[in-house]
Amino acid sequence: MDSKIVNLRSKLEVYKAVSGGGNFSNCPVREVIQGVSGKWSSLLMMALAEQPYRFGELRRLVPDISQRMLTQTLYDLQRDGYVHREVFPTKPPSVEYSLTDLGQSMFGALHQLILWAELNHDAVRGARADFDAAQA
Amino acid sequence: MDSKIVNLRSKLEVYKAVSGGGNFSNCPVREVIQGVSGKWSSLLMMALAEQPYRFGELRRLVPDISQRMLTQTLYDLQRDGYVHREVFPTKPPSVEYSLTDLGQSMFGALHQLILWAELNHDAVRGARADFDAAQA
DNA sequence: TAGTGCTGGTCTCTTTTTGAGACCGCCACT
DNA sequence: AGTGGCGGTCTCAAAAAGAGACCAGCACTA
Numbered sequence: 001m002d003s004k005i006v007n008l009r010s011k012l013e014v015y016k017a018v019s020g021g022g023n024f025s026n027c028p029v030r031e032v033i034q035g036v037s038g039k040w041s042s043l044l045m046m047a048l049a050e051q052p053y054r055f056g057e058l059r060r061l062v063p064d065i066s067q068r069m070l071t072q073t074l075y076d077l078q079r080d081g082y083v084h085r086e087v088f089p090t091k092p093p094s095v096e097y098s099l100t101d102l103g104q105s106m107f108g109a110l111h112q113l114i115l116w117a118e119l120n121h122d123a124v125r126g127a128r129a130d131f132d133a134a135q136a
Numbered sequence: 137m138d139s140k141i142v143n144l145r146s147k148l149e150v151y152k153a154v155s156g157g158g159n160f161s162n163c164p165v166r167e168v169i170q171g172v173s174g175k176w177s178s179l180l181m182m183a184l185a186e187q188p189y190r191f192g193e194l195r196r197l198v199p200d201i202s203q204r205m206l207t208q209t210l211y212d213l214q215r216d217g218y219v220h221r222e223v224f225p226t227k228p229p230s231v232e233y234s235l236t237d238l239g240q241s242m243f244g245a246l247h248q249l250i251l252w253a254e255l256n257h258d259a260v261r262g263a264r265a266d267f268d269a270a271q272a
Numbered sequence: 273t274a275g276t277g278c279t280g281g282t283c284t285c286t287t288t289t290t291g292a293g294a295c296c297g298c299c300a301c302t
Numbered sequence: 303a304g305t306g307g308c309g310g311t312c313t314c315a316a317a318a319a320g321a322g323a324c325c326a327g328c329a330c331t332a
Contacts, residue, residue: 028257035260039173043160043166064320067281080260092328095280102259106249106252112245123217127238228309229298231308
């Protein structure tokens with residue numbers, strides 16, 4: 001009993017220490033992470049890290065994204081400073097999207113996660129299969 | 137004109153080369169990334185990387201998560217093999233969540249992104265403010 | 273010259289996901 | 303007898319995402 005209470009207390013102290021004195025609300029890291037955590041954000045970052053692409057090219061590259069979400073996700077990435085949008089006055093006008101310096105910098109970190117996923121996706125699939133089998 | 141067509145063609149070759157010969161659908165990396173890309177996943181991974189927590193503790197740690205999403209996100213993380221769930225037969229029963237080895241391994245990669253966010257969140261906020269100002 | 277297609281989007285409608293909050297049994301403590 | 307913590311589930315409303323029609327302008331084809 002007492003040990004449980006003491007245990008909880010020590011944990012709550014850690015809780016206060018998390019992310020520089022506050023709790024997880026108002027955490028500046030959080031909004032940055034959430035900006036990247038959209039369903040399509042990392043995918044588009046991967047594509048644009050490879051090379052600049054135009055709107056239609058991205059749409060073909062990620063066939064199951066809707067035009068609406070492509071527009072919106074690119075807008076959000078541009079707003080956060082990761083992506084540069086340039087309109088060329090050709091006919092019809094073409095729009096090219098590319099990574100900014102900030103975007104390339106962020107992709108460097110994101111890349112670690114992508115590499116991990118490449119190495120471990122079979123382990124994750126295995127865990128998922130085991131879990132589903134155990135549930136049934 | 138011709139240059140544009142050739143340009144597109146070369147890009148489409150790159151498109152075929154992306155992620156090992158296919159396009160971005162059916163990409164095994166994608167499902168792994170998307171598993172981590174939930175709104176709450178990375179936050180809970182951060183918390184559990186620090187130490188194991190119980191359900192109610194996590195709820196206090198992340199005050200603006202609903203109980204529903206906490207349950208579901210933990211379930212998903214458990215399903216993907218990142219999180220271990222253990223029920224202790226106390227009264228009332230307590231449930232402890234902790235990272236598995238796979239979870240700790242994945243967090244190593246995720247941590248890079250978190251570190252980047254800690255270093256650059258002000259740059260992102262600045263970009264966002266500039267963008268919003270330019271839009272107005 | 274009429275038809276077709278490509279450009280990068282926006283607009284509307286439907287479906288899915290998320291959030292807010294009530295509710296549950298069980299037990300300890302007051 | 304009442305209150306509160308435990309770890310959830312259930313229902314209903316709100317927000318986000320997906321599907322697909324539509325747009326103007328120009329090039330190319332028939």
